[in-house]
Amino acid sequence: MRILFTGPASAGHVFPMVPFAQALRAAGHEVLFAGQRPLDPINTSGFPVVEIGDGRTLEELFIAWRQGPMTYGDASLSPEELMDLAAGGFVYAGRTTVDDLLATASGWGADLLVHATFQTAAPLVAAKLKIPLVMQNYGIPSGRGMVERFTRHQADLYEQYGVAGPAESTAINVGPFGGDPDGLRARYLPYNGTGVVPIDVLRPSERRRVLVTLGSVVAKVEGVGGVTRLIEAAAEVDAEFLLAVGDADISPLGTLPANVRPMPWIPLVELVRHTDAVVHHGGAGTTLTTLNEGLPQLVLPQGADNFIVADALTEVGIALRSTSDTVDVATLERLLxxxxxxxxxxxxxxxxxxxxxxASFVPTFEALAGRA
Structure with a gap:
């Protein structure tokens, strides 16, 4: 059986797909990924990759669509408006992939197409080629709701390719809540890419440890201003704070307190496993990786779907919520x-x-592919 995976060029969307791809390959099936630049999030998975699109990166496409700098959030918009804004941007980026994804799926002879929700061309391609389709949700928001948004934004494409609408799909929800009510529910198994883990991170710490991260996008797009107040408050807390913002410029934070340690890119799960609590922006990967380790979370929503995630986590009772401007010592102490x-x-x-x-879903994928 040949299974074609595809997702946008974003770690948060692609990484949750990798454990399913690994399970299928281990069961003897052929797996291929198709994605736009940058291909790094997919290349780290160890699977062969076909580049689709017009050569522009996801960031370049968003800049072209916005006709201005790429932004992660907009304080003037409601969470609903933010999601619709995101839908427009991902549809714009996805338009460049339709022909290549059609060519890849047909030329390779895909028996099944698996797409991350925000790969907007996949439902059209599956409908055009009559290939069974699996939609993998990347976190808490509804994938069905996003596909409806995408369809409204690209109605002209469906007409252009002579397709009545998106293909019916089987939804897979990762994690114990969120996603779509009609979806199958799978255990979230962390895959956070590759990287060198400093050995001292693995050693037990004499002090409590708090991981602070803004994920793989926020710090790159917006900088580290979202944790300025938090870092100031951290100086007054008896704990070690691991600041994981990759290669983002941290100079705007000034001289870091003695108990704040900047970290290089390290697979997130290895940082989370050796901390006592996590502060983050509400990204899907960070949320689910922390949930998988059973740690309290503090969410400082920055934009996109962060507000939806923060609402869900606080409702379930596994997270506190604050803002970048109001987070304080008392909140950090309560977190710990x-x-x-x-x-x-x-x-x-x-x-x-x-x-x-x-791995338990391999028979499900096999049965779906057998319906073609």
Missing amino acids: TDPELRATAKSVQADNLALPTP
């Missing part, structure tokens, strides 16, 4: 000491661990 918060995080971790692993 609230027994109910920690107990609920452990309970939700158990819920995730009880779900079927990606």
Whole structure:
């Protein structure tokens, strides 16, 4: 069986697909990824990759669409408006992939097409070629709702290719809550790419540790201003803070407090496993990796779907929520000491661990491909 995976050029969207691809390859099936530049998030997976699109990166496409600098959030917009804005941008980027994805799927002889929700061309391609389709949700928001948005933004494309609408798909939700009610639910199994892990990170710490991260996009696009107040507050907390913002410029933060340690790019799961709590922006990968380790979270929403994620996590009871401007010492202390918060995080971790692993879905993928 040949399974073609495709997703936008973003770690947060592509990484959750990799454990499913690994399981299928281990079961003897052929796996190919198709993606736009930058290909780094896919290349680290170890699978062969076909480049699709017009050669522009996702960032370049968003800049062209916005006709201005790429931004992650907009304080003037509601969460609903932010999601619709994101839909427009991803559809613009996805338009450049339709012909290449059609050619790849047909030329390679794909038996099944698996797409990250935000790869907007995949439902059109699957409908055109009559290939069974799996939509893998990347986190808490509804994938079905996003596909409806995408379809409205690209109605002209469906008409152009003579397709009535997006192909019907089987949805897979990762993690114990969120996603789509009709979707299959799978255990979230962290895959965060590759990287060198400093050995001292693995050693038990004499102090409490807090991981601070803005994911793979926010710091690059908006800088590190979202954690300025947090870093100031951290100086007054008896804990070590690991600042994981990759190669982002941290000079705007000034001289870091003695208990704040900047970290290079390290696979997120290895940082999370050796901390006591995590502060983040509300990105899917960080949220689910922290949930998988049963740790309390503090969410400082920055834009995109972060507000939806923050609402869901606080409702379940595994996270606190603040803003970049108002986060304070008391909030950080509660994050580290609230027994109910920690107990609920452990309970939700158990819920995730009880779900079927990606390997358990191999027969499901085989059955779907057999319907072609």
